[in-house]
Amino acid sequence: MFDHSVRPFFSKNCYGCHNPKLKSGSLNLELYRDPASLAQDRDTWERVLRKIRWTKCRPRDRPRPNQADVKAVTDWIESEFERVDRLAKPDPGHVTARRLNRAEYNNTVRDLLGVDVHPRTVFRKTIPAMASTISETCCRFHLC
Numbered sequence: 001m002f003d004h005s006v007r008p009f010f011s012k013n014c015y016g017c018h019n020p021k022l023k024s025g026s027l028n029l030e031l032y033r034d035p036a037s038l039a040q041d042r043d044t045w046e047r048v049l050r051k052i053r054w055t056k057c058r059p060r061d062r063p064r065p066n067q068a069d070v071k072a073v074t075d076w077i078e079s080e081f082e083r084v085d086r087l088a089k090p091d092p093g094h095v096t097a098r099r100l101n102r103a104e105y106n107n108t109v110r111d112l113l114g115v116d117v118h119p120r121t122v123f124r125k126t127i128p129a130m131a132s133t134i135s136e137t138c139c140r141f142h143l144c
């Protein structure tokens with residue numbers, strides 16, 4: 001899947017600027033050559049996912065990437081995140097019952113809404129480690 005759809009998508013739409021020479025936005029996407037890189041540098045991939053989903057980052061003189069391609073790539077990235085999360089061992093010292101205080105909650109919502117317009121997806125998929133705490137809070141506000 002990565003070599004078949006993801007790499008060609010980046011090659012067609014992204015490597016033109018995010019390459020070792022130009023490094024637009026200090027990002028060289030050519031470094032991310034295999035699925036393992038996703039687990040190693042999740043922050044970057046979260047940003048990449050955001051960019052692709054909002055198709056903000058593209059040359060003005062080029063057409064939007066094909067929507068079917070966009071979907072294939074974003075679906076793949078999300079499923080990789082889920083797979084990596086499932087493999088991640090739970091931290092035995094983690095306290096799940098803690099409530100977020102008001103400031104933390106506000107920050108979290110702002111961060112999350114800044115990340116994705118679908119809080120439900122973000123809560124469930126992006127940060128499952130925190131989900132048990134957050135979902136409780138967010139449901140009181142009818143976000144889910």
Ligand code: HEC
Binds near residue numbers: 017027047
């Ligand atoms: C025409 C050149 C160009 C192309 C093509 C391009 N980008 Fe960018 N990208 C930039 C520039 C310039 C920046 C830095 C300014 C900014 O953040 O908008 C940037 C920044 C970024 C960032 C970091 C910004 C952030 O939000 O943290 C990401 C991630 C990114 N691009 C992803 C992509 C992806 C994925 C593609 C292909 C779908 C792509 N870009 C295609 C020029 C480009």
